[in-house]
Amino acid sequence: MITFDEVVKVFPGGSAAVDHLSMELPTGKITVFVGPSGCGKTTSLRMINRMITPTSGRVLIDGQDVTAQDEATLRRGIGYVIQHAGLFPHRTVVDNVATVPLLLGSSRREARRAALEVLERVGLPQSFADRYPAQLSGGQQQRVGVARALAADPPVMLMDEPFSAVDPVVRESLQREFLRLQAELGKTIALVTHDIDEAIKLGDVVAVFREGGRLAQFGTPRELLERPADAFVGEFVGRDRGFRSLSFDTADSVPVRPPGDAAEDGAELVLDPAGRPLGWLGPAVGSPATPVPTGGTFSSTDTLRAVTDLAISSPVGIAVRVGPDGAVDGIVRHHDLVDHLASRRGRSGAERTA
Amino acid sequence: MDSSYLFDPEHWDPGAAGSIPQLLLSHLGYSALALLFGTLIALPVGLFIGHTGRGSFLAINAGNAGRSLPTLGLLMLMVTLLGLGLTPVLIALTVLVIPPVLTSTYAGMRSLDASVVDAARGMGMRPSQVLLRVEFPMALPVLMGGFRSAALQVIATATVAAAVGLGGLGRLLIDGLALNDYSRVLAGAVVVAALAIVLDLLLGLIQRSIVSPGLTGRAVRTRRAAPAP
Amino acid sequence: MSRSHSAGATFAAVTALALALTGCGADSDPLDDSGSDGGSSSSIAIGSANFPESELLAEIYAQALEAEGLEVERSFNIGARELYLQALQDGSIDLLPEYNGALLSALTEGGAPEGVSSPDDVYEALQDVLPEGTEVLEQSDAEDKDTLTVTQETADEYGLETIADLVPVADQLVIGAGPEWAERYQGLPGLKEVYGLEFKEFRPLDAGGPLTIGALLDGTIDVGNVFSTDSAIKVNDLVVLEDPEELYLAENILPLIRSEKVDETVTEALNAVSAALTTENLTEYLARIQVDKEDTATVAEAFLSDTGLV
């Protein structure tokens, strides 16, 4: 657990960068610091490994003040990942990753073995080990950056905008990879981003910062989306937060009807011999000669957001559910979905008052 | 250290033969001529190579090759081959000027943003217009850097003229040496170093006035310094 | 093996190579001047002034001493007398060829004492003024005087035969010599005191070297300080002005040496050289260097073998 206790940081000649910050980052979880630029989130992150010293207040890791330790020793026990990865251009990939084990006194051979293992873990082939960073793509460099932070197996990791320098497609895959790794490793992670979507996607807990280095809200992504603490957080989280909060429920509670009920809407679902959907026919789609594609299907493990999206984008306003074998096992009409969402809202309102 | 020679007013009488002002003047004369000839040779060549990209190997290596020529040897060789007088000194010093000016002209031209040159051509400028109105002004900061270092080098090196019987501030060094008069040698060293510093400051001012503020960042700074409306 | 490790190895190898390079040529290691440090070593450091004759004489001394099995170091081309005398006194060099009259003038305030002019007078007078810790060995018959020299045309134009003839025309003439002439007694101050000569201009050039000869020939200067043994006099048909007032004393060549280096072997070897040297043979061998561009060491070797010294 990482504890911020009334932490204040005032830079020389400037206003407060961090203003009486108190929070606890849970062990084994990802805590995301998010907020507009200049709100003190990076400053707060860098106070954890003493890259910045607080003006007042304390930062504790597992109850121990970070200032109690020698700073270099402290930092060797904390993984650090930054934007653009910050790889050493003069060292090969494997030597980059072996950096901290070597600092910790491992032999060269051990450090390199550890490095090769962790490279494999982040999904980089052995053949990359002897390349120089300049020979890698941005996404690959970022993976090496993560590998370098993990090499000495630190319990705590700090990540400063780790995925913001790569293009959206690569970012998506890096984020997925990162969550998979975290599920395996269970590190205590503090991650800074300015991207609220990334915060909601990656964070177990999110700390929203506001200008002047004050904490606006500290809670789970769901709490943030459904119950923003104030107008600032609501604005920051965005207007479609209601829709995005649907990601937190799965589709298994949605009322499903048999496929034949589509006739009520003037549509007929055409199936192939294996029972997989081919498309829609009937007056609802203008009675074409060939079936109009459904535009996608969902299964009961998908999110409520996915179902809603399907229903809205379907040519007939109906989402199609399939079983594990891909055969259609039911449909969701959008009227039914709206009713379901309304009743869900009532439930979460009750939870709030409870 | 004895600085009596330097501060003896007798040695500063501009009318007296061999006085410091006279030596200073001839020193400046040799240096200025060498800089003029060197630049007249190196600048067009550098612009041509930079503009066309042909012969870049020459321009890149001219710097170190030029530095490796021992000026004293070159000078003595020229005197041996051509006889006494100003010509051998000017040749040796001009050879000293060419490499830094050539290399920096080339480097200045190469450092240009290709898209700007492209835009200039796209707007319909002729090659000569591109060279004189776009490339040259933009290359000026780097070029001036090379010219300044050439000037410093020439000022310090023009002292060898005295080794072959000519004047200039080297006279103080050579005569001081022959007479075992350290005070005189010191005076020579101080005046040469001071001359180099003053000249560099002067060239710095000239550079400020001829290089567009848009290239130096001064414009940006002034704007930022102005209070917000 | 890792890349950075092998890079480190390369660096180490290069450093080692550089050190090896700087260590090579150990016998001429320029940083090892211990040989001349207060006579702690048996090696004798021989210096010379910066003109060919001085270098030739120094080389002859060097080879003569080497023939006796002594170790010598050569530190030639030092510069003018003012500079090399300091080098002798601070122990940088132990021995060099000198000219008795010029040395006497240099060591005596206001020029050589009155009435001293013959070689023996000069030698005698020299004993009283030599810097502490130095001495001169026997002097040779060979003489190389400072002279005032003009071209044949100048001599004809102004009717010049002696230095005294310069007096009425000096204010139209430019004189050239080594820079040290500006202050040395045997330079301009002596010319003014003894002959009342004041030239139009003094051009600092070199001590009877190529600058002076060149300037004399191309008319940059009218009167030049040339050494009497210089082959250029003969080659260019120059006129040496006589010195009736004997401003330029006897200039017999002799070895000036730090006393601590003097022993029987050294004395015998150098005295033998002095005995063999004459103005004629010196001029002849010097011409082999100046005119035929022979190497100094070769000419010195030839001198020693021709005179039967080695």
Next chain:
Amino acid sequence: MIDYLQRNQELVLEALGEHVVLALLPVLIGIVVSLPLGYLGVRFPRLYQPMVNVCGILYSIPSLALFVILPVVIGTKVLSPVNIVVALSIYTVALLARTVADGLRSVDRTLTDAATAMGYRRIRRLFGVELPLALPVVLAGLRVATVSNISLVSVGALIGVGGLGALFTRGFQLFYAEPIIVGVLLSVLLAGIADLLIVLVQRALTPWARLSAGRV
């Protein structure tokens, strides 16, 4: 010229050997002195500008003057080669100290920051990260210093210690071009070889630098 070389082989080789030592020893001394100086200029940014100015002044002192004045300042003997070595070391430092500082300053802040965050202490970071990354800049400066030193040594011939410069004064006194040509050519050749060696060292020490040149 070949003829001259054959007749004077020993003399020329000796001059060459002396030239190498007189030129390269100052380079080694210069490296050793400028590294800490350059580092100080970066570690204490207030020192940087004064350091650059002092270096500029030192560099504008004519070499001959420095050769002659040094004995008075440091108490060496007039003819001591130490004077040449010290003078050239001063020039080397004047050039390299600034280069080292500029090289270290050119290192991307995020990299030094990343190193600190991984737990590097200052000195280890300097040798492990900053210096290697500054190497291309530093070696470029070293090339300039080495080549200039090799050409400057010959000025020492005016006071009797000048390696190949002795061939210049000798040829000059006799009005004889051959030794001067030999001296100039050997000096240029020596500079060329030294320059090439440094380039080779640079290629061996900084394999990554060539890669990043192609990086956008």
